[in-house]
Amino acid sequence: MTALLLLYVVLLANTGITLLFTGVLIGQVMGALIxxxxxxxxWATIVExxxxxxxxxxxxxxxxxxTWPDLGIExxxxxxxxRSSADAAFAKWSALAEENEEDFHSWFNLSLAYDACGDRRRARAAMRKAIGLAK
Structure with a gap:
């Protein structure tokens, strides 16, 4: 995937530079945006x-x-x-994370529970918090 991104960057950069040197204002604006x-x-790839x-x-x-958790999810x-099993497990892990806000294990476990419930956005946020606390 990163190789495809690199190819995309090279091809778009070529088009953008070509448009920058057209001498036409709209072409230069399009080149800069490209x-x-x-x-x-x-940037997004590096962050990910x-x-x-x-x-x-x-x-x-x-x-x-x-200390890998057993989420207890069917x-x-x-x-x-x-879903019902994941929701029940989520309630347990959420309460533990609230009780132990400074423990990265709790946030890691909560991240896994969010992921099992299908909430990837919150799972990633909980994982970021766990990573920050683990440092």
Missing amino acids: LAFPLLAV LRFGLAAEKLVARIEAEG TRPSGRAI
Whole structure:
């Protein structure tokens, strides 16, 4: 995926630079905007890679400690969580995170519970908090 992004950046940068040197105002504006999109894509990719690496490091640390949580969530044969079971587990892990706000384990567990409930945005936010507390 990163290789495709690099190809995208190179091709768009070429088009943007070509438009910048057209001598026509609208072409120059379009060229500048076209150059901004690859920069945004590179920035977003770097942010995601850093988050992923930090999460992997935290997972390795938790596995090394032997404190990987058993969420107690029933799953379907496909591996997806059963919603009612995930909601019940979420309530438990949410309460633990509120009680132990400075413990990264609690936030890591809450992140897994959010993910099992299908709430990826909050799962990522809880994981970011866990990563911050683990440092």
